Amino acid sequence: MDWIIALAFLGYCWWRVARAHERTAELAATGILRSPLYWVSNALVPILLVLVLYIAHINNQSPVPTFLWFSALVIIVALLLLRRALKWRYPV
Numbered sequence: 896m897d898w899i900i901a902l903a904f905l906g907y908c909w910w911r912v913a914r915a916h917e918r919t920a921e922l923a924a925t926g927i928l929r930s931p932l933y934w935v936s937n938a939l940v941p942i943l944l945v946l947v948l949y950i951a952h953i954n955n956q957s958p959v960p961t962f963l964w965f966s967a968l969v970i971i972v973a974l975l976l977l978r979r980a981l982k983w984r985y986p987v
Contacts, residue, residue: 927985936977943970 919928927933946967950959 922985922987925985925987927981927987930981930984932977932981932984936974936981939970939974939977943967943974946970 922928946963950963950967953959953963
C-alpha cells in the first residue's frame with residue numbers, strides 16, 4: 896500500500912514540475928522574472944516558512960514571544976501586497 900502512495904506522490908510531483916516549466920516560460924515572456932518585486936516575494940516565502948516552523952518548534956518548550964507572531968503577520972501582509980502589486984504590473 897505504501898508504494899502506491901509513494902508512486903502517486905512521485906507522479907504528482909512530476910506533473911507539478913512539468914506545469915511549473917510551462918508557467919515559468921509564460922512568466923518569462925512578460926518580463927516578470929527581471930522584477931525585483933518578484934524576487935522579494937519569492938524570498939519572503941521561505942523566510943515565512945522558516946519562521947512558522949521555528950514558532951511551532953518553540954511552542955513545545957515555552958510561550959512564543961509576541962514579536963515572532965507580529966513578524967509573521969507583517970510578512971503575510973507584505974506578501975499579499977507584493978502579490979497585488981505584481982498582478983497590477985504584470986496581468987498574467
